[in-house]
Amino acid sequence: EAQVTQNPRYLITVTGKKLTVTCSQNMNHEYMSWYRQDPGLGLRQIYYSMNVEVTDKGDVPEGYKVSRKEKRNFPLILESPSPNQTSLYFCASGRIADTQYFGPGTRLTVL
């Protein structure tokens, strides 16, 4: 089944404790991206990647890191999480300029 998977789905952590949210796709898509969704703000892009070893900042990259060592994986790294990073996070993949397929979301709470 073609899909985008994210793990974990729910995470509660404390300020400053490094965490990684994994994202994996099995559709051989070049393009992958991360978004955060906050009430009243819609979806804002954090980082995107057009291919392996090619990443670029989106609208809200501060406090986040990503890597794209393999085509199928695009982890999101929070080196020192803060409460303002409490949000719902979505990973997506697709062909460039075409439909993006979204993962189920990761709800992160930083205390």
Add this chain to the structure above:
Amino acid sequence: GDSVTQMEGPVTLSEEAFLTINCTYTATGYPSLFWYVQYPGEGLQLLLKATKADDKGSNKGFEATYRKETTSFHLEKGSVQVSDSAVYFCALMVNDMRFGAGTRLTVKP
């Protein structure tokens, strides 16, 4: 930069009413345009798309036409159902994807 502006909600309609959600965009290139839907507790799903001017996307009774002259991609449905209750996002993509703020639709029986 590229951006999308969509009608703010929430929108509440009775079953079988006509739906319009307005969406306009600003883009430097030639974007593809999309409507995504998010049901409660779920991720985003593609509802419909259009990749060039005058294209009409349609799915599940929803329609939207890519209007380059008015830079718009308004979503319409002739008769909404309770099951259409969700949040709807307009989006554009050139090199990266930009979303509108979302419009929450509630349909009452």
